[in-house]
Amino acid sequence: MSIATFSHNARIDGRTGAALLIAAAAALVAWEIFARAIAPVWIGGPLQPTGLVKSLFANVLGLPVGQAAAQAVHLATGLLVYPAGYLAATRIKSLGWAADGAVLGAATWFFALGIVAPVSGLPFLLGVGAITWAALAGHLIYGLVVTGGFALARKRLG
Numbered sequence: 001m002s003i004a005t006f007s008h009n010a011r012i013d014g015r016t017g018a019a020l021l022i023a024a025a026a027a028l029v030a031w032e033i034f035a036r037a038i039a040p041v042w043i044g045g046p047l048q049p050t051g052l053v054k055s056l057f058a059n060v061l062g063l064p065v066g067q068a069a070a071q072a073v074h075l076a077t078g079l080l081v082y083p084a085g086y087l088a089a090t091r092i093k094s095l096g097w098a099a100d101g102a103v104l105g106a107a108t109w110f111f112a113l114g115i116v117a118p119v120s121g122l123p124f125l126l127g128v129g130a131i132t133w134a135a136l137a138g139h140l141i142y143g144l145v146v147t148g149g150f151a152l153a154r155k156r157l158g
Contacts, residue, residue: 012087015157023149024083028075030145034138043130047138049074052112055120082108083146097147105143109136 035047050070057065065073086104094100113125113135125132 016087016154019150019153019157020083020087020146021079022153023146024079026149027142027145028078031078031138031142034141039134039138043134047131047135049112052116052120052122055122056116059121060119078142082142083150086143086146086150097151098144101144101147102140103143104146105140106136108143109139112139 035049039045039047050067053070053073054065054067057063057070082104085107086100089103090100095103113132117126118124126135
């Protein structure tokens with residue numbers, strides 16, 4: 001059974017949830033490796049999504065948020081929010097895990113840099129520089145690992 005067929009007709013059950021959580025955890029690990037080990041070589045420093053979270057809370061809610069809380073928000077978004085959006089979208093239409101992953105990665109990147117950044121008082125797409133493209137690469141990796149990992153985990157879990 002292909003992921004396209006599975007996703008469209010899927011019941012959301014314990015196995016589906018477990019497979020998605022496993023895939024999302026793996027995707028966050030891949031993101032962190034990219035953000036902290038590969039991006040610094042490319043752009044001269046790590047990608048720091050917690051800075052975006054801190055700016056969002058400070059500029060929108062007027063609340064200072066510490067590093068641990070910002071990291072928790074980022075992890076919750078990557079473990080729960082984005083994967084839930086992927087599952088909901090592919091219940092309507094899936095293009096296959098690779099295309100779905102690219103769409104998920106691009107959508108999460110645009111949401112973070114194209115919507116959250118400006119709302120947080122930062123430039124649209126963070127000014128379209130090297131950090132913008134590094135973040136896109138990281139989000140594409142994240143999206144592909146979520147969708148590929150989900151297909152694999154779902155197959156393994158039955």
